[in-house]
Amino acid sequence: MDTTAPARLADRIPEVDAGRMAASLVPPRQFTRAGLDNYRPDPDYPSQQAAVDAVRAFTADWTSPPGGFFRRGPKPPERPGLYLDGGFGVGKTHLLAALWRQAPGRKYFGTFIEYTALVGALGYAEAVRLLTGSTLLAIDEFELDDPGDTMLMSRLLGELVATGTRIGATSNTPPNALGEGRFAASDFLREIQGLSDRFTTARIEGLDYRRRALEGHARVAEPAELDALPRASDVTVDDFDALIAHLATVHPARYVGLVEGVDTVGIRDVHELPGQAEALRFVAFVDRLYDDQVRIVATGLPLDQVFGAEMLAGGYRKKYLRAMSRLVAMTAPEGPVE
Numbered sequence: 001m002d003t004t005a006p007a008r009l010a011d012r013i014p015e016v017d018a019g020r021m022a023a024s025l026v027p028p029r030q031f032t033r034a035g036l037d038n039y040r041p042d043p044d045y046p047s048q049q050a051a052v053d054a055v056r057a058f059t060a061d062w063t064s065p066p067g068g069f070f071r072r073g074p075k076p077p078e079r080p081g082l083y084l085d086g087g088f089g090v091g092k093t094h095l096l097a098a099l100w101r102q103a104p105g106r107k108y109f110g111t112f113i114e115y116t117a118l119v120g121a122l123g124y125a126e127a128v129r130l131l132t133g134s135t136l137l138a139i140d141e142f143e144l145d146d147p148g149d150t151m152l153m154s155r156l157l158g159e160l161v162a163t164g165t166r167i168g169a170t171s172n173t174p175p176n177a178l179g180e181g182r183f184a185a186s187d188f189l190r191e192i193q194g195l196s197d198r199f200t201t202a203r204i205e206g207l208d209y210r211r212r213a214l215e216g217h218a219r220v221a222e223p224a225e226l227d228a229l230p231r232a233s234d235v236t237v238d239d240f241d242a243l244i245a246h247l248a249t250v251h252p253a254r255y256v257g258l259v260e261g262v263d264t265v266g267i268r269d270v271h272e273l274p275g276q277a278e279a280l281r282f283v284a285f286v287d288r289l290y291d292d293q294v295r296i297v298a299t300g301l302p303l304d305q306v307f308g309a310e311m312l313a314g315g316y317r318k319k320y321l322r323a324m325s326r327l328v329a330m331t332a333p334e335g336p337v338e
């Protein structure tokens, strides 16, 4: 038996590099093949076909061949933004990646957190300079967690839209309800309304695609499975408590670097998270693992039960539910659903 200690995430201290952050603004690996043609709308939920139609309409002037001398091509969409709103695993990110693929020229794809982190790393003016002139900014998981985000996004999107960039966004929250239950959103109605007015909204109903094939709970491994994981640089094993403590010392914008190149994450002795700060950091971590389609092998409490009842009743409920759905997928023995 190999007696060397396994690699630990808790020993990794990722660097941020603004250039690399900008270069990574493309759809995550899992969505490289996501297109409109391989999105299969569920006939029980007509809003799924409607969302595909909305993406086609939004991109029609990009995708149709140039009009002849007498014939004009399709007009650009009425509003500069398309907002895909819906539950977990209904294919919002898939459709956003498909939309991104249709855009000509320079274009970006990132999560809301990645854009706010980019602004944090480059400064506002430099970030605007970088993004200006792009055809499309695709923003996955649009959320307004605090007044700072709200002011930042309302200003940033305003400037970009004014110079011709279109915005695609996904969220679990309709645009006019952003921020609700999280901060005094009513003090920012003007900004939230302003953001919301830029978008046409397509609401996508449906079942969690990931759960179509999976059982209800995150799988719990035997301790022996953790011990048997190969000692390799792309396999890590951490105690849950040490991992949670480490996440507090790394900015969530750097979690991308924390999990870079990791294929399997082992977690020992999972238990309920103590509070909201830990829970929100854990959600951001889970999102990065999911983007990289990492497999999780965990012992203790099933990972989809780490959020307590009180947390699930609060303003971040949807975030937690999404993380739970992703954790079920990543702990499945056959790995996440492709």
Ligand SMILES: Nc1ncnc2c1ncn2[C@@H]1O[C@H](COP(=O)(O)OP(=O)(O)OP(=O)(O)O)[C@@H](O)[C@H]1O
Binding pocket: 030, 034, 038, 039, 040, 041, 042, 087, 088, 089, 090, 091, 092, 093, 094, 095, 170, 209, 210, 322, 325, 326, 337, 338
């Ligand atoms: N109708 C569909 N046809 C084909 N594949 C789908 C469909 N819906 C979802 N998928 C696939 O299921 C997986 C989950 O979808 P996706 O991540 O796009 O959902 P989501 O709505 O963004 O979920 P989340 O709320 O977790 O962000 C992806 O691999 C995606 O390609």
Ligand SMILES: [Mg+2]
Binding pocket: 092, 093, 094, 140, 170
């Ligand atoms: Mg998504």
